Each structure stands twice: as structure tokens, then as C-alpha cells.
Amino acid sequence: MTSKFRHVALVGKYQSATTSGTATEQSRHILQGIADFLREQGCEVVLDAETALHTGLHSSFASLDVDDLGQHCDLGIVVGGDGTMLGIARQLAKHNTPLIGINQGRLGFVTDIPLNDYPQALLPMLHGEYEQESRPLMHARVVRNEETVFEALAMNDVVVNRGGTSGMVELRVEVDGRFLSNQRADGLIVATPTGSTAYTLSVGGPLMHPSIPAWLMAPIAPHTLSNRPIVLSDQTEVMMEVVSGRDISANFDMQSLASLLHGDRIYVRRSEHSVRFLHPVGWNYFATLRKKLGWNEGGY
Structure with a gap:
């Protein structure tokens, strides 16, 4: 049976390969095996250019940069952890490329297929038997003196926080132009349902099912204990204005903007x-929650 997907992009976890020859060899071996399996199913395999370069597979497979992958391929397979998936998913979202995650990391909420199980899992999926879901992205921009100085997409969260040695940050927060509160804390997180299992989980935020059309806003170590996480509609725009604090930065998943100034506004x-x-x-x-969070261990 011929695969439903003819052109498959393969993206691997290679960051650790820059400091470890063993990691390089391991990543190359894993990706080579997955690529050979895909070819056996009749797929044309194209590697992400960075993956091919860092794993030494550029001489064995065609490679393209991420934007060209989105235009050329009808499926992306990401091998690594959630961090690897976050990076590529933001870039391929505009092409509406479906993604499958094979977990080479530790936790893996969105890279959900165990590495050792990929042949059994992928075979029916390549032939059209799969579950499909859509996860929203955030668009964030930093405005300074009425000019946008930085903008990015985020799949997990947007975080504004203080430097490691400074005091609290004060943020004025508005929702759809309506004043909500002045937040005095170590920082503030605005997260998607996907991001509810990331940073917001560690500060006491609730888990949100990915089908819920909502944002989660949670303070980091708030000065006032009555300042609690709040769930908002994802049809709203959240604005955080820097009122006071030092060494304040904004993080958009793995993308950072350091040295925010007083008066800077972050729109999400x-x-x-x-x-x-x-x-x-x-x-x-x-x-997935039961497995990744260890719920019901020892239960039925």
C-alpha cells in the first residue's frame, strides 16, 4: 500500500550533537533508521537543512530550509523533545503542514510516539489512519514609543519576568483595552492550553484541555497572595505594560528579548x-497526562 504522504520532512534533535560525538552518532543513527523506514513506505524524505548539517546526513539525503520544507512537503516528522517540536511547529504553521512527533526527549507532551515504537505507530498513520487536532498559536509584539520593536509567534507561552538578581517587576495589565490589574510579582505568564503543561504548571496554574479556546494568565511569585491565575477567552488581546523593575525580559517560547524598558508594552x-x-x-x-505526570501509578 502506497503512503498517503509522498513528501515527508524529517527534523531531528541535534543541539546536543555540537558538544558530544556520541550524541552526534546516536542522532545520525536514529534519523537514518527513520528515513530508511519512510523510504520503504514509498515516501520521498527531505531533511531540515540544520538537521542534515549537524548530523552529517547532508550527503545522504536532500535537504531544505524550513520555509522550503513547508512549501514542498505534505507531512513533517519531528524527532526529539517538545522543545524541538516547538521550534519547528511555529515555522511550519503558516504552511498548514501536519506534524507527527517521535519522542527522543524526556517528557514529550506533543512528541507523543515513543522512539522504540515508531515503526508500529507510523505505518497506519502514513496510510491515513490517525487522529488529528489543531493547537492555536499566540502572536506577540513589543511596542516601544508606538513602534513595534519585536514580534514573534509562541505555541506555549509569553513570559515577562525580572532578572535573576533584581527585585519585583510591576506590570499594568489590560484585556481588550480594559484595565485588569497592576501585577507586582517576579513575572507574569500568558499561556495557551498547550503551554498549561509547561511553565504555568510550576507556578500553580491549572491544566487546560487543548480544545478549550482560552488563554491562561498566571503570576510568578506574586506580592499579593490574592493575585491568582485567571482563564481568559483566546479571542481577547492581553496587554502588559512595564511600570517598574530592573533587568526585565520577555520570552516567547524559546525566543527572548532582553532589556525591556519602562513603558514598553507587550501585546498578546x-x-x-x-x-x-x-x-x-x-x-x-x-x-498523555496520566503517562507523563505519573497519575494513577499502581492503580488500575
């Missing part, structure tokens, strides 16, 4: 783009 709204994930038949979010 829902992006027009979403990320498409494909999962094996029978996948569900609650099973």
Missing part, C-alpha cells in the same frame, strides 16, 4: 495560524 493575541498534529488512532489527551 491569537495568531491566524495554528499547528496541526497527527496522533496514532486511539490517542487521547488524558492518557
Whole structure:
């Protein structure tokens, strides 16, 4: 049976390969095996250019930069952890390229196929048997003196926080232009449902099912204990203005902007783009939570 997907982009975890020859060899071996498997199913395999370069596979496979992958390929397979997936998903979202995650990391909420199980999991998926879901992206921009000085997409969260040695940061927060509160804390997180299992989880925020059209806003170590996480509609625009504090930075998933100034405004709204994930038949979010968070260990 011929694969439903003819042109498959393969993206690997290679960052650790720059400091470890063993990691380089391991990554190359894993990606080579997955690529050979895909070819056996009738797929043309194209590697992300950075993956090919850092793993030494550029001489064995065609490679393209991420934007060209989005235009050329009808499926992306990402091998690594959630960090690897976040980086590529933001870039491929505008092309509406569906993504499958194979977990080579430790936790893996969105890279959900165990590395050792990929042949059994991928075979039916390549032939059209899969579960599909869509995850929203945030669009964030930093405005200084009425001019946008930085903008980025985020799949997990937008975080404004203080430097490591300075005091608290004070932020004026508005929702759709309406004043909400002045937040005095170590920082403030605005997260998607996908990001509810990331940073906001560690500061006491709730888990949100990915189908809920909402943002989660959670303070980091707030000065006032009545300052609690709040869930907002993802149709709103959240604005955070820097009122006071030193060494304040903004982080958009893995992208950072250091040295925010007093008066800078960070606007967060829902992006027009979403990320498409494909999962094996029978996948569900609650099973992922049980597995990744160790719920019901020793239970039925």
C-alpha cells in the first residue's frame, strides 16, 4: 500500500550533537533508521537543512530550509523533545503542514510516539489512519514609543519576568483595552492550553484541555497572595505594560528579548495560524497526562 504522504520532512534533535560525538552518532543513527523506514513506505524524505548539517546526513539525503520544507512537503516528522517540536511547529504553521512527533526527549507532551515504537505507530498513520487536532498559536509584539520593536509567534507561552538578581517587576495589565490589574510579582505568564503543561504548571496554574479556546494568565511569585491565575477567552488581546523593575525580559517560547524598558508594552493575541498534529488512532489527551505526570501509578 502506497503512503498517503509522498513528501515527508524529517527534523531531528541535534543541539546536543555540537558538544558530544556520541550524541552526534546516536542522532545520525536514529534519523537514518527513520528515513530508511519512510523510504520503504514509498515516501520521498527531505531533511531540515540544520538537521542534515549537524548530523552529517547532508550527503545522504536532500535537504531544505524550513520555509522550503513547508512549501514542498505534505507531512513533517519531528524527532526529539517538545522543545524541538516547538521550534519547528511555529515555522511550519503558516504552511498548514501536519506534524507527527517521535519522542527522543524526556517528557514529550506533543512528541507523543515513543522512539522504540515508531515503526508500529507510523505505518497506519502514513496510510491515513490517525487522529488529528489543531493547537492555536499566540502572536506577540513589543511596542516601544508606538513602534513595534519585536514580534514573534509562541505555541506555549509569553513570559515577562525580572532578572535573576533584581527585585519585583510591576506590570499594568489590560484585556481588550480594559484595565485588569497592576501585577507586582517576579513575572507574569500568558499561556495557551498547550503551554498549561509547561511553565504555568510550576507556578500553580491549572491544566487546560487543548480544545478549550482560552488563554491562561498566571503570576510568578506574586506580592499579593490574592493575585491568582485567571482563564481568559483566546479571542481577547492581553496587554502588559512595564511600570517598574530592573533587568526585565520577555520570552516567547524559546525566543527572548532582553532589556525591556519602562513603558514598553507587550501585546498578546491569537495568531491566524495554528499547528496541526497527527496522533496514532486511539490517542487521547488524558492518557498523555496520566503517562507523563505519573497519575494513577499502581492503580488500575
